[in-house]
Amino acid sequence: MTDHVKTPDTLRSSRWFAPDDLRSFGHRSRMMQLGYAEEEFRGKPIIGVLNTWSELNTCHGHFPERVKDVKRGVLAAGGLPVEMPSLSVDESFTKPTSMLYRNMLAMETEEMIRSHPLDGVVLMGGCDKTTPGLVMGAITAGVPMIYLPAGPMLRGHYKGRILGSGSDGWKYWDERRAGNVTDEDWIGIQGGIARSVGTCMTMGTASTMTAITDALGLTLPGASSIPAADSEHQRMGSGCGRRIVDMVWEDLTPDRIITDASIRNAAIVAMATGCSTNAVVHLIAMARRAGVALTLDDLDALGRVTPLIANVRPSGKDYLMEDFFYAGGLRALMKQLEDRLDTSAITVTGKTVAENLKGAEVYNDDVIRPLTNPVYHEGSLALLRGNLCPDGAVIKPAACDPKFHVHEGPALVFDSYPEMKAAVDDENLEVTPDTVMVLRNAGPQGGPGMPEWGMLPIPKALIKQGHRDMLRISDARMSGTSYGACVLHVAPESFTGGPLALLKTGDRVRMDLPNRRLDMLVGEDEIARRKAAWVAPPPRFERGWGYMFSRHVTQADKGCDFDYLERGFGAVAGEPDIF
Template sequence: MSQFRSADWFGKTGKMGFLYRSWMKNQGMPADLFDGRPVIGICNTWSELTPCNAHLRDLAESVKRGVFEAGGFPVEFPIMSLGETLLKPTAMLFRNLASMDAEESIRGNPIDGVVLLTGCDKTTPSTMMGAASVGLPTIVVPGGPMLNGKYRGTDIGSGTAVWKLTDDLKTGKITNDEYLAAESCMSRSAGHCMTMGTASTMACMVESLGMCLSQAAATPAVDSRKKVLAQLSGRRIVEMVKEGLTISKVLTRTAFENAIKVNAAIGGSTNFIIHLTAIAGRIGVDLCLDDFDRLGSKIPLLLNLMPSGKYLMEDFYYAGGMPVVLKELSKELDLDAITVTGKSHAENIKDEGICYNNDVIAGHDSPIIPEGGIAVLKGNLAINGAVIKPSAATPSLMQHTGRAVVFETIEDYHARVDEPELDIDETCVMVLKNVGPVGYPGMPEVGNMVLPKKLLDKGITDMVRISDGRMSGTAYGTVVLHVSPESAIGGNLALVENGDLIRLDVPARTIDLLVDEAELEKRRQLWKQPAYHTDRGYVSMYQRHVQQADKGADLDFLVGNSGSVVTRDSH
């Protein structure tokens, strides 16, 4: 009798065993596949509507080869795919739904271990959240970044180039034809954003957590070595099942602390905080917003990648990839932490970690900037916290007091931002309300508001911007994000009015609305909560149960895990 979970399906005798095996055999599967070998689920987020993941069908075949080679039985299954580039109103709205899809698909099927095929921003955290809730042996195969964008003799980065080119178009520095030509130049191969945007950040998060094979994060999607890593991952998941190396044994408190420090060193996306917090909530590790500042804010920035630097993920891979970062941070990290290989980080990178380009990956003692981590801000404007990415901000704006120019909604912003009569100058603070988890709903990547055209025409390239939304990891600027509590549930951000003074002090970790409490209380009494977006379906459930940004924006009833036990047969 097999010791594996799948035996409760395929190892049964009588009617139930007949049913489970017989219907699988209509795919041409021989009887000996049901002889008690480990069944490996390949959770595929492939979709042509998720361009970053459109190559994952091919990658799945490499995983299957590895599973077969190791004596396993691979079964590929789809779940909801989330593409940040196309999905409206925002892919973040559906991250938790996709995690539920992953969780129930893994739990409800005869699977002993699972391989997660990921790529675009939300497909990594959503599948990891679902897998963490079940608790089986799990390994991630990141889909990999696109090749570097090439435009007129220069490298251009996905996302990062969009913001710059759009500003140039608005100010007449380039023509519309030139703007359109850059589209094909930026996205010229399969894979996700090749800047250190959220997709690349998530891949690096996976490797720093120990959830994938060494070098998997930075290997380009179209490099033949990506298929090799996928095949080796297929072999390894079979071994993990036999060893009983479950996801909870890898995702320890130490692993999360390592990931926070690595994210600081690579200039990772602010979205990292929301996703890592949500994963921690599922696996049962107590992670709070202050941990990200305490552990990460003093870590030196080592990686010279857009949007914080000038290179791209392809260059990072050629320079040595994540093993170099891990080795450079050896004094900061616990490299004895166990990984999916069954070995520690230290053992995994023993023969790696050689830097081949110090302009791409700087040394710990000669960093790009001394402190590269995300800073957590608190004050009466963000009682539960807000975040800013100093490495992507303007140093002169890190301590700034300015007059608020308020946009009540994203529609209000789009309607008025370029009006010539808008009362705004470069010393002002742009404030955007109602783009948080509940308010939008889904917390879109609109926090890096494009500056008013009249200021761009003056040559202004940055201003302080504040919202309860997110921004793309490919974006840049002095942008305060994730304000909690958000405006839609009555956080003090909802009370800001045009002309109020706001003081930002990143070194002091504060963000304050300079309005006395008596006046704020008057405004609070007059404030009315916006109506929910809909009373129908998942979005209605989301708005009523989503937690705030500082808690990871997971649904309150999904926090924790429910295990892999299925108590009833289906027939």
């Protein structure tokens, strides 16, 4: 353990428990009411274990057991663990979208840490929005933190086929709509595609965000790759508990770890993994909380020079996260990228990235490819700009048919998800493979919350003809397990009067991916006329959380954080006075 910087009397928790005054008498007496003797909590690091478990969060089904492992580690290192239930923000059941509540978790995390006698925190998350929500709040709170990723579930199986959660669900749903999947097989796939605790085992948003957090240096090295059901995951949990106690004594705070260099490292690693398009929104939000001015253009520039080397679905063709772990995991992938990373960056271990990567190696070079044999020559994501998306839009080139990389066709525009859903199931819908499907009013304010509607279903008329991809555009997001020629996160969104609101069915739309352009082929005068005639829709909310969300959420290119929570809006509130 590194020499102590903190001493028992300078611990943050000592402000609650050490003084000989009435207020601290009350704090001590309430701890004794909980059954603790004074020597168990005075002068020891008190570690908050922020647990995003719930009985409806399938990804976190193992957290009631894992929290015991964390506590065991904290106690072994001489700290006192206190579990604090946090907003679960589950992905599978939350309507209209868990993204609506990411910022709520971030605010809760920040305020729970600030207002309680915690010297450090273990953040337990993994399901898509829990990772950025927890990290964003903990960055602002500023106490030592370590992230415990939930880990991916085991591979899915049905009739000898390996199934990937999300990705194969979309795939077989299209086949079912085409009449190629029986009721019996559909039920079998349903029961075989998610067969253990843990997050999606494709490189979806959950695995993307835990890999980003790992690359940022906020987890134990390689922790993001460990399957949830593996016993190594239990040992990693207790390791997080032991390490956070040392981090408190070392005063190893987030600002020493999350820097321009570590953010850039995380972006490079994300591109090389075939990351979810959601990485853009979350990484920008996390960076802005830390005062790092990461932009869409920065991510696109890194994407152009970072090859995709993780052969994991959906951007890869063959493998899942369990295979990635057996092939060496994130440490092995980062070892391949070592010359491109700033390996002097400090991590939660107190060591540099270079030190953490010593001994890492690839055990299967088809799963984790060498840079000389990538899955795709560029990274996972690309940024588009044009008169349809002046503030940017995002696409995942490796996960769509290359024939759509340069494409022009007539727009088919839908103003709502129900309208679109009804149309695509109409076998008489007038649509061709060249048609560009457009969904609007699905952004941060319009969705509301920017739901994962961006992988618009292929119309049944085209499915029956054998087509499985077409160009689709929206201001929505899509699941990280999704794929196809889907342009997402169009900014500014249509609900606020962005150019997508002005597009009409029949207008020609052109995407030029090599030149990063997305345009409607409509004259400037006509666009101006339509803009003058545009009428804003009524607000989605008139009260409550949604009201606050709608008035303060930023656009996708800024990370969809609340404007008043970003670094630079104003001074961060200090710790509450203790009277």
